[in-house]
Amino acid sequence: MSDRPATVDDVHRIAAGMPHVTRIEGPKAGNAIYQVGGKSFVFFRTPRPDAVDPDTGEKYPDVIVIWVESEADKLALTQDPSSPFFTTPHFDGHPSVLVRASRLTEVAVSEVRELIQDAWLSRASKRRAQQWLSRDG
Numbered sequence: 657m658s659d660r661p662a663t664v665d666d667v668h669r670i671a672a673g674m675p676h677v678t679r680i681e682g683p684k685a686g687n688a689i690y691q692v693g694g695k696s697f698v699f700f701r702t703p704r705p706d707a708v709d710p711d712t713g714e715k716y717p718d719v720i721v722i723w724v725e726s727e728a729d730k731l732a733l734t735q736d737p738s739s740p741f742f743t744t745p746h747f748d749g750h751p752s753v754l755v756r757a758s759r760l761t762e763v764a765v766s767e768v769r770e771l772i773q774d775a776w777l778s779r780a781s782k783r784r785a786q787q788w789l790s791r792d793g
Contacts, residue, residue, distance in 0.1 A: 661761035662768040667720060670769050671698045674776045675788055697723045697775040706744040707754065718757035723775040726751065
């Protein structure tokens, strides 16, 4: 099976397909938030002033937040300026990366799957994580 570029539908499908996941709607805009055990691991962010187009100043309307396990993982994904993954000062010290939905095609489905699985593992209880790893991981 060949790897293909990722889509927003892939993000939803993979996040929703992890065990014990609840999808809630954000209180302001109904944006999707995926949680395990009440802890968010992927969410679709509403436009905010810290993530804007450098040319127009317009707030990005399509930012997805994905948890990562460590600051080193975050840095590995965001240090290359050409990477679709980024962060903002608002997320300094927060174990997550941002990606615009419009740039997901720059990432393979397999990489998005791995990121979301790692995000889930970073937020799931130890017991749930061990069960999933022993069965599927």
